[in-house]
Amino acid sequence: MTQNPFFEVWSTPFGVPPFDSIRPEHFPPAFDRAMKQQLAEISVITGSAERPSFGDTIEALERSGRLLDRVGRVFFNLQASNSDDALEAIARDYAPKLAQHQMRIALDPALFARIADLYARRADLGLAADQLRLLERYHLRLVRSGALLSVGQKARMATISERLATLHTLFAQNVLHDERDWQLILDETELDGLPVFARAAAKQAARERGIDGRYAVTLARSAVEPFLTFSSRRDLRQTLWEAWTARGTHEGASDNRPIIQEIIALRSEQARLLGYDNFADYRLDDTMAKTSAAVERLLTQVWEPAKEKAREERAALEAAARAEGLNETIAPWDWRYYAEKVRQAQYDLDEADVKPYFVLDNMVRAAFDTAGRLFDLSFIERPDIPVYHPDVRVWEVRDRAGAHIGLFLQDNFARPGKQSGAWSSRYRDQEALDAPVTPIVVNNTNFAKGEPTLLSFDDARTLFHEFGHGLHALLSRVRYRSQSGTAVRRDFVEFPSQIFEHWMSVPETLRTYARHCETGAPLPEDLLRRLLAAQTFNQGFATVEYTASALIDLELHRTAATVASDAARFEREFLQRMAVPAEIGLRHRLPHFQHLFAGGGYAAGYYAYLWAEVLEADGFAAFTEAGNVFDAELAARLKEIYSAGDTRDSMELFRAFRGREPTIAALLEQRGLTVAHCN
Ligand SMILES: [Zn+2]
DSSP, rough: OOOOOSOOOSSGGGGGGOGGGOGGGHHHHHHHHHHHHHHHHHHHHHHHOOOOOIIIIIIHHHTTTTTHHHHHHHHHHHHSSSSSSSHHHHHHHHHHHHHHHHHHHHHHHHHHHHHHHHHHHGGGGGOOOOOOOHHHHHHHHHHHHHHTSHHHHHHHHHHHHHHHHHHHHHHHHHHHHHHHHHOOOEEEEGGGTTTTHHHHHHHHHHHTTTTSSEEOOSSHHHHHHHHHHHHOOOOHHHHHHHHHHHTTOOTTTTOHHHHHHHHHHHHHHHHHHTTTSSHHHHHTTTTSSSHHHHHHHHHHHHHHHHHHHHHHHHHHHHHHHTTTTSSSSOOOHHHHHHHHHHOOOHHHHHHHGGGOOOOOHHHHHHHHHHHHHOOOOOEEEESSOOSSSOOOOOEEEEEETEEEEEEEEEEEETTSSSSSEEEEEEEOOOOOOOBOOOOEEEEEEEOOOTOOOBBBBHHHHHHHHHHHHHHHHSSOOSSSSGGTOSSSSSHHHHHHHHHHHGGGHHHHHHHHHOBBTTOOOOOHHHHHHHHHGGGGTTHHHHHHHHHHHHHHHHHHSSSOOGGOOOOOHHHHHHHHTTOTTTTTTSOOOOOHHHHHSSTTTTTTOOHHHHHHHHHHHHHHHHHHHTOTTHHHHHHHHHHHHHHHTTTTOOHHHHHHSSOOOSHHHHHHTTTTOOOTTTO
């Protein structure tokens, strides 16, 4: 019997997972043992004859499930970043088992009795503020899982959770399947309009798929967007667009439409069991927004101004199209192409001229140095630390005094077996309950690899966004694991990431780090000026595309299950009723809307980005008002938010930083949606 690394002490630097010795077959026995171990730990807590104390119940819970945490984090991170058939099979097998395990603990009556007893006496326990909040959160979490329901209802809650875990896994795997299954293979003669970087990326993608001498455009967003922006072959743009938006809609084993229907019905049933009218009400009750009415208010505040701006944008696009001889209406596969023409004309900006100034390595350095100036961090590359794929790079993070803060991993390139999109995750969370534990953070993007790798302005923004999440985990200074870093409400978690994006596009950053990939020359001043002036360009499109997706998410989760029985029809009727411009559509169509269906995290929660943008735009305005985007005092106050994790209320944290509640004005200005005729 070979040894299982999960059952051994990790002697790697900083206890990073020993990736080089972990194999798929290690996971099932590790999961089995880890779940058993946690149940034994829970039965020690519930078996106590003593009146419950904070230490023997809440802190004991915090200490439970260590092995499960370790196995689960390695597994789910690898499954997202570096999947294969073996990991996918284990995910299908273990997702429902893990859900069942979680529910078994959450619905354990003896455990809840102890927590309820503590909760009732919480004012008299002499708890510190973080402890009181932790106790309240445990109590709320169990109530929201169904701890107050009858035995029969609890059983139903558990069955539903288990089934949902399976459905979420299938949904994600189906999208991955459709993305892996399709590529547009092109000859040299079919690349009309594509700039050098897009050709190089397509050549590399073909090579990775074993096709030499030709070009492949895959369904990764980082491959699709440039092709739709530059290819002058309208027929090929249409082919690509149709394949991209058809992910998850193909009849057969990878069809996500029946899965959506079942997910919506089950979520709705859970919400009703817990006494809510619908899933959105249930989900939003535990957010900053609180109610679906508050979310709707925010979304509708931007919806009409955004559509108005998009109408103006379309008129300019149509003029450009007519000048090129296209006399049809603008189709969804035309928007990016003509927008780029208009952008070039209006701002004299050519994406192909800009891109050579955004070298991936330089922008990574820019992100690190920004964190250095704002938060006193430094990053030292550690090529000696084992990784799970040669593309992954590791840095040790230190504070001003040189003390170790954590590890930061970056996995930047698109490849088969990696989920599309960009995300930040952790292999280990910061905590300090028994001893200081430092975080191990990983950021994923799907850039097209090149030599060197060049980013678009938006790619660079994404890099900073995910790095903001990474900092939220790295700067965490909490006692309890459950309150660590990003463990805040969903509509607050995007605040630290989105506000950090601003430092990518400030002139100080661009002047220093945006350097030509061949000559090393800085971005010319007039190009920089035009680049910044163009920041509100096409924001009507971007806001409509996003807000339409946020609105359909809200509506779907407010709807009675029967209405959503046909996902395609629901989508069609929504687009019509809301008068969503057909040439824009949804940023994510339902059959591949992973935020909603590859897990429950962003269900009835896609609005969170806009909610956080209200806070972030208003928050960054504090720096511009101070006349210094690196203002030390403001940076110190901002650092408090990154460090506090979930130890304090989100709005309270924001007020402590800004000195007041947020207003929406800065967001409207940031998106160029300021309405001139306000009353
Ligand atoms: Zn984010």
